[in-house]
Amino acid sequence: MCGTCGCSGGAAIQLLAAGHGRRSSADAAVHRHDPGHEHDGERDGERDHGHDPGRDDAGHIHLQGPVPGDRTVILQQKVLAKNDELAQRSREWLRSRGVLAVNLMSSPGAGKTTLLERTARELAGKLRLSVIEGDQETALDGRRIQAAGAAVVQINTGAGCHLDAAMVAEGLRALDPPTGSIVVIENVGNLVCPALFDLGEEAKVVISSVAEGADKPVKYPNMFRQADLVLVSKIDLLPYVDFDTKSHAADLRRVSPGALMMQLSATTGQGMQGWYDWLRRRTPAPHE
Protein backbone atom coordinates (compact mmCIF):
# COMPACT_ATOMS: atom_id res chain seq x y z
CA MET A 1 0.00 0.00 0.00
CA CYS A 2 1.24 3.49 -0.86
CA GLY A 3 2.50 5.03 2.38
CA THR A 4 1.55 8.52 1.26
CA CYS A 5 -2.06 8.19 0.29
CA GLY A 6 -2.99 4.62 1.16
CA CYS A 7 -3.77 3.64 -2.42
CA SER A 8 -3.43 -0.05 -3.07
CA GLY A 9 0.10 -0.78 -4.16
CA GLY A 10 -0.67 -4.48 -3.81
CA ALA A 11 -2.49 -4.50 -7.15
CA ALA A 12 -0.56 -5.23 -10.35
CA ILE A 13 -1.60 -3.10 -13.31
CA GLN A 14 -0.70 -4.14 -16.83
CA LEU A 15 -1.48 -2.35 -20.08
CA LEU A 16 -2.30 -4.98 -22.70
CA ALA A 17 -3.02 -2.84 -25.71
CA ALA A 18 -2.08 0.44 -27.40
CA GLY A 19 0.57 -1.32 -29.42
CA HIS A 20 3.66 -1.29 -27.22
CA GLY A 21 3.08 -4.12 -24.79
CA ARG A 22 4.17 -1.78 -22.01
CA ARG A 23 3.88 -3.06 -18.50
CA SER A 24 3.42 -0.98 -15.46
CA SER A 25 2.92 -2.02 -11.91
CA ALA A 26 2.08 -0.19 -8.74
CA ASP A 27 5.57 -0.55 -7.29
CA ALA A 28 7.58 2.47 -6.26
CA ALA A 29 9.52 2.81 -9.52
CA VAL A 30 6.50 3.46 -11.69
CA HIS A 31 3.96 4.45 -9.07
CA ARG A 32 2.02 7.40 -10.36
CA HIS A 33 -1.44 8.71 -9.68
CA ASP A 34 -4.44 9.87 -11.58
CA PRO A 35 -4.49 13.28 -13.20
CA GLY A 36 -5.02 15.91 -10.57
CA HIS A 37 -3.98 13.67 -7.69
CA GLU A 38 -1.59 15.71 -5.59
CA HIS A 39 -0.15 14.96 -2.21
CA ASP A 40 1.28 18.40 -1.45
CA GLY A 41 -1.12 20.45 0.58
CA GLU A 42 -4.09 18.25 -0.21
CA ARG A 43 -6.64 17.63 2.45
CA ASP A 44 -7.76 14.19 3.38
CA GLY A 45 -11.12 13.33 4.80
CA GLU A 46 -13.86 15.86 5.05
CA ARG A 47 -13.77 18.93 2.92
CA ASP A 48 -14.93 21.29 5.60
CA HIS A 49 -12.28 20.76 8.20
CA GLY A 50 -9.69 23.23 6.94
CA HIS A 51 -10.22 25.97 9.49
CA ASP A 52 -10.30 24.01 12.70
CA PRO A 53 -7.73 25.08 15.27
CA GLY A 54 -5.00 22.49 15.68
CA ARG A 55 -5.19 21.32 12.09
CA ASP A 56 -2.69 22.25 9.41
CA ASP A 57 -3.42 22.62 5.70
CA ALA A 58 -2.91 18.91 5.11
CA GLY A 59 -5.72 18.11 7.53
CA HIS A 60 -3.37 16.71 10.17
CA ILE A 61 -4.31 17.28 13.76
CA HIS A 62 -1.49 18.41 16.04
CA LEU A 63 -1.94 17.86 19.72
CA GLN A 64 -0.60 20.68 21.81
CA GLY A 65 0.91 20.60 25.27
CA PRO A 66 1.14 17.81 27.82
CA VAL A 67 -2.12 15.93 28.18
CA PRO A 68 -2.91 14.09 31.40
CA GLY A 69 -4.26 10.68 30.49
CA ASP A 70 -6.02 9.71 27.28
CA ARG A 71 -8.10 12.29 25.50
CA THR A 72 -10.76 12.00 22.89
CA VAL A 73 -10.32 13.52 19.44
CA ILE A 74 -13.53 13.84 17.42
CA LEU A 75 -13.01 12.87 13.79
CA GLN A 76 -16.51 12.25 12.31
CA GLN A 77 -14.82 11.09 9.15
CA LYS A 78 -16.24 8.72 6.55
CA VAL A 79 -14.12 5.58 6.39
CA LEU A 80 -14.24 5.61 2.59
CA ALA A 81 -13.64 9.37 2.33
CA LYS A 82 -10.30 8.90 0.56
CA ASN A 83 -11.71 6.38 -1.92
CA ASP A 84 -14.74 8.59 -2.60
CA GLU A 85 -12.58 11.66 -3.10
CA LEU A 86 -10.30 9.85 -5.55
CA ALA A 87 -13.34 8.49 -7.37
CA GLN A 88 -14.83 11.96 -7.65
CA ARG A 89 -11.55 13.26 -9.09
CA SER A 90 -11.58 10.49 -11.71
CA ARG A 91 -15.21 11.28 -12.51
CA GLU A 92 -14.44 14.95 -13.06
CA TRP A 93 -11.40 14.06 -15.18
CA LEU A 94 -13.49 11.68 -17.32
CA ARG A 95 -16.24 14.28 -17.76
CA SER A 96 -13.75 16.97 -18.71
CA ARG A 97 -12.37 14.60 -21.36
CA GLY A 98 -15.78 13.56 -22.65
CA VAL A 99 -15.42 9.89 -21.70
CA LEU A 100 -18.24 7.63 -20.45
CA ALA A 101 -17.15 5.25 -17.67
CA VAL A 102 -19.31 2.28 -16.69
CA ASN A 103 -18.75 0.01 -13.68
CA LEU A 104 -19.76 -3.52 -14.78
CA MET A 105 -20.42 -5.94 -11.93
CA SER A 106 -21.75 -9.46 -11.49
CA SER A 107 -20.97 -12.77 -9.86
CA PRO A 108 -18.14 -14.82 -11.45
CA GLY A 109 -19.26 -16.50 -14.66
CA ALA A 110 -22.33 -14.33 -15.37
CA GLY A 111 -20.85 -13.28 -18.69
CA LYS A 112 -19.11 -9.92 -18.19
CA THR A 113 -16.14 -10.74 -20.41
CA THR A 114 -18.22 -12.44 -23.09
CA LEU A 115 -20.50 -9.39 -23.21
CA LEU A 116 -17.50 -7.11 -23.64
CA GLU A 117 -15.90 -9.31 -26.31
CA ARG A 118 -19.00 -9.14 -28.46
CA THR A 119 -19.48 -5.44 -27.71
CA ALA A 120 -15.89 -4.66 -28.77
CA ARG A 121 -16.26 -6.61 -32.00
CA GLU A 122 -19.65 -5.22 -32.98
CA LEU A 123 -18.94 -1.61 -32.04
CA ALA A 124 -15.55 -1.58 -33.82
CA GLY A 125 -15.44 1.47 -36.08
CA LYS A 126 -18.60 2.94 -34.48
CA LEU A 127 -17.77 3.62 -30.83
CA ARG A 128 -14.33 3.60 -29.21
CA LEU A 129 -14.34 1.12 -26.33
CA SER A 130 -11.59 0.41 -23.84
CA VAL A 131 -11.69 -1.80 -20.79
CA ILE A 132 -10.22 -1.84 -17.30
CA GLU A 133 -10.26 -5.52 -16.43
CA GLY A 134 -10.23 -6.54 -12.78
CA ASP A 135 -9.44 -10.08 -11.64
CA GLN A 136 -7.70 -11.55 -8.64
CA GLU A 137 -5.16 -13.27 -10.86
CA THR A 138 -4.18 -13.84 -14.54
CA ALA A 139 -4.51 -11.69 -17.65
CA LEU A 140 -6.79 -14.28 -19.31
CA ASP A 141 -9.83 -12.01 -19.53
CA GLY A 142 -7.74 -9.03 -20.58
CA ARG A 143 -6.28 -11.07 -23.45
CA ARG A 144 -9.78 -12.07 -24.58
CA ILE A 145 -10.91 -8.44 -24.71
CA GLN A 146 -7.69 -7.41 -26.43
CA ALA A 147 -8.20 -10.10 -29.08
CA ALA A 148 -11.69 -8.67 -29.68
CA GLY A 149 -10.09 -5.33 -30.57
CA ALA A 150 -10.36 -3.11 -27.48
CA ALA A 151 -7.56 -1.45 -25.53
CA VAL A 152 -7.26 -3.11 -22.13
CA VAL A 153 -5.61 -2.49 -18.79
CA GLN A 154 -5.54 -5.64 -16.68
CA ILE A 155 -5.57 -5.10 -12.92
CA ASN A 156 -4.82 -8.09 -10.71
CA THR A 157 -6.02 -7.38 -7.20
CA GLY A 158 -4.15 -10.30 -5.58
CA ALA A 159 -5.91 -10.81 -2.25
CA GLY A 160 -8.43 -8.07 -3.04
CA CYS A 161 -12.07 -8.92 -3.73
CA HIS A 162 -12.97 -5.67 -5.52
CA LEU A 163 -11.50 -2.77 -7.47
CA ASP A 164 -11.05 0.52 -5.63
CA ALA A 165 -10.79 4.11 -6.84
CA ALA A 166 -6.97 4.19 -6.61
CA MET A 167 -6.56 1.13 -8.84
CA VAL A 168 -8.98 2.53 -11.39
CA ALA A 169 -7.34 5.97 -11.35
CA GLU A 170 -4.01 4.36 -12.20
CA GLY A 171 -5.68 2.15 -14.80
CA LEU A 172 -7.24 5.23 -16.44
CA ARG A 173 -3.85 6.93 -16.58
CA ALA A 174 -2.32 3.90 -18.31
CA LEU A 175 -5.30 3.57 -20.66
CA ASP A 176 -5.42 7.27 -21.63
CA PRO A 177 -8.92 6.97 -23.17
CA PRO A 178 -9.67 9.29 -26.12
CA THR A 179 -12.44 11.89 -25.97
CA GLY A 180 -15.86 10.65 -27.06
CA SER A 181 -15.05 7.07 -26.01
CA ILE A 182 -16.35 4.51 -23.49
CA VAL A 183 -14.38 2.91 -20.67
CA VAL A 184 -15.98 -0.19 -19.18
CA ILE A 185 -14.54 -1.13 -15.80
CA GLU A 186 -15.06 -4.88 -15.47
CA ASN A 187 -15.04 -5.38 -11.72
CA VAL A 188 -13.91 -8.51 -9.89
CA GLY A 189 -16.65 -11.14 -10.10
CA ASN A 190 -18.44 -10.67 -6.78
CA LEU A 191 -21.93 -9.48 -5.84
CA VAL A 192 -20.95 -8.23 -2.38
CA CYS A 193 -17.76 -6.20 -2.00
CA PRO A 194 -17.69 -4.12 -5.21
CA ALA A 195 -21.01 -2.51 -4.18
CA LEU A 196 -19.23 -0.37 -1.57
CA PHE A 197 -16.55 1.22 -3.69
CA ASP A 198 -17.19 4.20 -5.94
CA LEU A 199 -14.72 4.03 -8.83
CA GLY A 200 -15.57 7.33 -10.51
CA GLU A 201 -18.01 5.76 -12.97
CA GLU A 202 -21.00 7.51 -14.51
CA ALA A 203 -23.24 4.44 -14.26
CA LYS A 204 -23.35 1.05 -12.59
CA VAL A 205 -24.39 -1.95 -14.67
CA VAL A 206 -25.08 -5.31 -13.00
CA ILE A 207 -25.38 -8.58 -14.92
CA SER A 208 -27.71 -11.28 -13.63
CA SER A 209 -27.48 -14.47 -15.71
CA VAL A 210 -30.40 -16.86 -16.08
CA ALA A 211 -28.07 -19.74 -15.21
CA GLU A 212 -27.62 -18.35 -11.69
CA GLY A 213 -31.26 -18.38 -10.66
CA ALA A 214 -33.85 -15.65 -10.35
CA ASP A 215 -33.37 -14.79 -6.70
CA LYS A 216 -30.10 -12.86 -6.99
CA PRO A 217 -31.61 -9.35 -6.58
CA VAL A 218 -33.11 -10.14 -3.16
CA LYS A 219 -30.09 -12.18 -2.05
CA TYR A 220 -27.66 -9.37 -2.90
CA PRO A 221 -29.79 -6.25 -2.43
CA ASN A 222 -26.88 -3.88 -1.74
CA MET A 223 -25.50 -4.57 -5.20
CA PHE A 224 -28.77 -4.43 -7.14
CA ARG A 225 -30.07 -1.37 -5.25
CA GLN A 226 -27.34 0.75 -6.82
CA ALA A 227 -27.72 -0.51 -10.37
CA ASP A 228 -28.67 1.96 -13.10
CA LEU A 229 -29.06 -0.93 -15.56
CA VAL A 230 -29.51 -4.66 -14.97
CA LEU A 231 -28.66 -6.95 -17.87
CA VAL A 232 -30.34 -10.36 -17.70
CA SER A 233 -27.80 -12.40 -19.62
CA LYS A 234 -27.60 -15.84 -21.28
CA ILE A 235 -31.26 -15.74 -22.30
CA ASP A 236 -30.43 -18.32 -25.00
CA LEU A 237 -30.36 -20.79 -22.07
CA LEU A 238 -33.91 -20.01 -20.90
CA PRO A 239 -35.38 -23.22 -22.41
CA TYR A 240 -32.91 -25.29 -20.39
CA VAL A 241 -32.85 -23.66 -16.97
CA ASP A 242 -35.36 -23.01 -14.23
CA PHE A 243 -35.43 -19.21 -14.31
CA ASP A 244 -38.65 -17.34 -13.64
CA THR A 245 -38.26 -14.05 -15.52
CA LYS A 246 -41.39 -12.61 -13.89
CA SER A 247 -40.27 -13.25 -10.32
CA HIS A 248 -36.77 -11.95 -11.17
CA ALA A 249 -38.25 -8.73 -12.54
CA ALA A 250 -40.58 -8.38 -9.54
CA ASP A 251 -37.73 -8.93 -7.08
CA LEU A 252 -35.61 -6.38 -8.91
CA ARG A 253 -38.45 -3.85 -8.65
CA ARG A 254 -38.61 -4.47 -4.89
CA VAL A 255 -34.91 -3.85 -4.44
CA SER A 256 -34.31 -1.20 -7.08
CA PRO A 257 -37.50 0.41 -8.39
CA GLY A 258 -35.55 2.81 -10.62
CA ALA A 259 -33.23 0.36 -12.38
CA LEU A 260 -33.65 -0.23 -16.10
CA MET A 261 -33.67 -3.90 -17.15
CA MET A 262 -32.74 -5.54 -20.45
CA GLN A 263 -32.53 -9.17 -21.54
CA LEU A 264 -29.77 -10.29 -23.87
CA SER A 265 -27.51 -13.09 -25.00
CA ALA A 266 -23.90 -12.28 -25.86
CA THR A 267 -23.65 -15.73 -27.48
CA THR A 268 -26.49 -15.35 -30.00
CA GLY A 269 -26.59 -11.54 -30.12
CA GLN A 270 -30.24 -11.36 -29.11
CA GLY A 271 -31.01 -8.11 -27.28
CA MET A 272 -27.52 -6.67 -27.77
CA GLN A 273 -28.80 -3.70 -29.76
CA GLY A 274 -30.58 -2.33 -26.68
CA TRP A 275 -27.29 -2.41 -24.75
CA TYR A 276 -25.48 -0.63 -27.59
CA ASP A 277 -28.20 2.01 -27.77
CA TRP A 278 -27.97 2.52 -24.01
CA LEU A 279 -24.20 3.05 -24.30
CA ARG A 280 -24.53 5.34 -27.31
CA ARG A 281 -27.09 7.57 -25.59
CA ARG A 282 -24.70 8.17 -22.70
CA THR A 283 -21.47 8.59 -24.62
CA PRO A 284 -20.45 12.26 -24.78
CA ALA A 285 -19.70 13.92 -28.10
CA PRO A 286 -15.92 14.15 -28.70
CA HIS A 287 -14.39 17.35 -27.39
CA GLU A 288 -12.44 19.56 -29.77
Place this chain on the structure above:
Amino acid sequence: MHELAITEDVIDAVTGRLPGARITCVRLEIGALSGVVADSVRFCFDLVTEGTDLQGARLEISEPSALCKCRVCGSEFAPDGPVILCPCGSADIAVLTGQDLKITSVMVA
Protein backbone atom coordinates in the same frame (compact mmCIF):
# COMPACT_ATOMS: atom_id res chain seq x y z
CA MET B 1 -14.32 -9.82 2.72
CA HIS B 2 -14.11 -6.11 1.94
CA GLU B 3 -13.95 -5.55 5.70
CA LEU B 4 -10.20 -6.13 5.52
CA ALA B 5 -9.80 -3.25 3.08
CA ILE B 6 -12.29 -1.18 5.11
CA THR B 7 -10.28 -1.76 8.28
CA GLU B 8 -7.08 -0.78 6.48
CA ASP B 9 -8.83 2.41 5.38
CA VAL B 10 -9.68 3.12 9.04
CA ILE B 11 -6.01 2.80 10.04
CA ASP B 12 -4.89 5.00 7.13
CA ALA B 13 -7.51 7.64 7.90
CA VAL B 14 -6.57 7.81 11.60
CA THR B 15 -2.79 7.84 11.07
CA GLY B 16 -3.27 10.39 8.28
CA ARG B 17 -5.22 12.75 10.54
CA LEU B 18 -3.12 12.16 13.67
CA PRO B 19 0.41 11.40 12.48
CA GLY B 20 2.65 9.96 15.19
CA ALA B 21 -0.04 9.94 17.91
CA ARG B 22 -0.41 6.80 19.99
CA ILE B 23 -4.04 5.76 19.61
CA THR B 24 -5.59 3.86 22.50
CA CYS B 25 -9.17 3.60 21.27
CA VAL B 26 -10.98 3.84 17.93
CA ARG B 27 -14.73 4.45 17.80
CA LEU B 28 -16.58 3.51 14.63
CA GLU B 29 -20.17 3.86 13.51
CA ILE B 30 -21.28 1.04 11.23
CA GLY B 31 -24.89 1.54 10.19
CA ALA B 32 -27.20 -1.42 9.68
CA LEU B 33 -27.41 -0.62 5.94
CA SER B 34 -23.74 0.29 5.45
CA GLY B 35 -22.93 -3.05 3.81
CA VAL B 36 -20.17 -3.72 6.35
CA VAL B 37 -20.25 -6.48 8.95
CA ALA B 38 -19.08 -5.16 12.33
CA ASP B 39 -17.90 -8.57 13.52
CA SER B 40 -15.65 -8.90 10.47
CA VAL B 41 -14.11 -5.50 11.19
CA ARG B 42 -13.47 -6.62 14.79
CA PHE B 43 -11.83 -9.77 13.43
CA CYS B 44 -9.55 -7.79 11.13
CA PHE B 45 -8.71 -4.94 13.50
CA ASP B 46 -5.97 -6.58 15.58
CA LEU B 47 -4.33 -8.05 12.47
CA VAL B 48 -4.31 -4.79 10.59
CA THR B 49 -3.20 -2.55 13.46
CA GLU B 50 -0.15 -4.63 14.30
CA GLY B 51 2.98 -2.54 13.88
CA THR B 52 1.03 0.72 13.46
CA ASP B 53 0.34 3.62 15.85
CA LEU B 54 -2.95 1.86 16.58
CA GLN B 55 -1.43 -1.38 17.83
CA GLY B 56 -3.16 -2.50 21.01
CA ALA B 57 -5.94 0.09 20.63
CA ARG B 58 -9.44 -0.78 21.79
CA LEU B 59 -12.15 -0.91 19.12
CA GLU B 60 -15.64 0.34 19.97
CA ILE B 61 -18.34 -0.02 17.33
CA SER B 62 -21.80 1.48 17.50
CA GLU B 63 -24.32 -0.07 15.12
CA PRO B 64 -27.25 2.34 14.71
CA SER B 65 -30.34 0.76 13.22
CA ALA B 66 -31.81 2.01 9.98
CA LEU B 67 -34.72 4.39 9.54
CA CYS B 68 -36.53 4.70 6.20
CA LYS B 69 -39.33 6.82 4.81
CA CYS B 70 -41.84 5.62 2.26
CA ARG B 71 -42.25 7.95 -0.71
CA VAL B 72 -45.74 6.61 -1.38
CA CYS B 73 -47.53 6.67 2.01
CA GLY B 74 -45.05 8.92 3.81
CA SER B 75 -44.65 6.75 6.90
CA GLU B 76 -41.31 6.25 8.61
CA PHE B 77 -40.29 2.72 9.55
CA ALA B 78 -37.33 0.58 10.58
CA PRO B 79 -36.59 -2.04 7.90
CA ASP B 80 -36.24 -5.60 9.15
CA GLY B 81 -33.55 -6.57 6.66
CA PRO B 82 -31.52 -5.37 3.69
CA VAL B 83 -34.48 -5.75 1.30
CA ILE B 84 -36.42 -2.64 2.23
CA LEU B 85 -40.18 -2.65 1.87
CA CYS B 86 -42.66 -0.33 3.54
CA PRO B 87 -45.44 -2.09 5.47
CA CYS B 88 -47.79 -0.60 2.84
CA GLY B 89 -46.02 -2.73 0.20
CA SER B 90 -44.13 0.06 -1.55
CA ALA B 91 -40.49 -0.35 -2.53
CA ASP B 92 -40.07 3.35 -3.29
CA ILE B 93 -38.09 4.19 -0.17
CA ALA B 94 -35.70 6.87 1.04
CA VAL B 95 -33.13 5.75 3.58
CA LEU B 96 -32.94 8.39 6.34
CA THR B 97 -30.30 6.79 8.60
CA GLY B 98 -28.27 3.62 8.88
CA GLN B 99 -26.01 3.90 5.84
CA ASP B 100 -23.12 5.65 7.56
CA LEU B 101 -19.70 4.08 7.85
CA LYS B 102 -17.51 6.49 9.76
CA ILE B 103 -14.84 7.04 12.36
CA THR B 104 -16.57 9.07 15.04
CA SER B 105 -13.61 9.63 17.38
CA VAL B 106 -10.36 8.23 18.69
CA MET B 107 -8.61 8.37 22.06
CA VAL B 108 -5.00 9.49 22.15
CA ALA B 109 -2.50 8.63 24.91
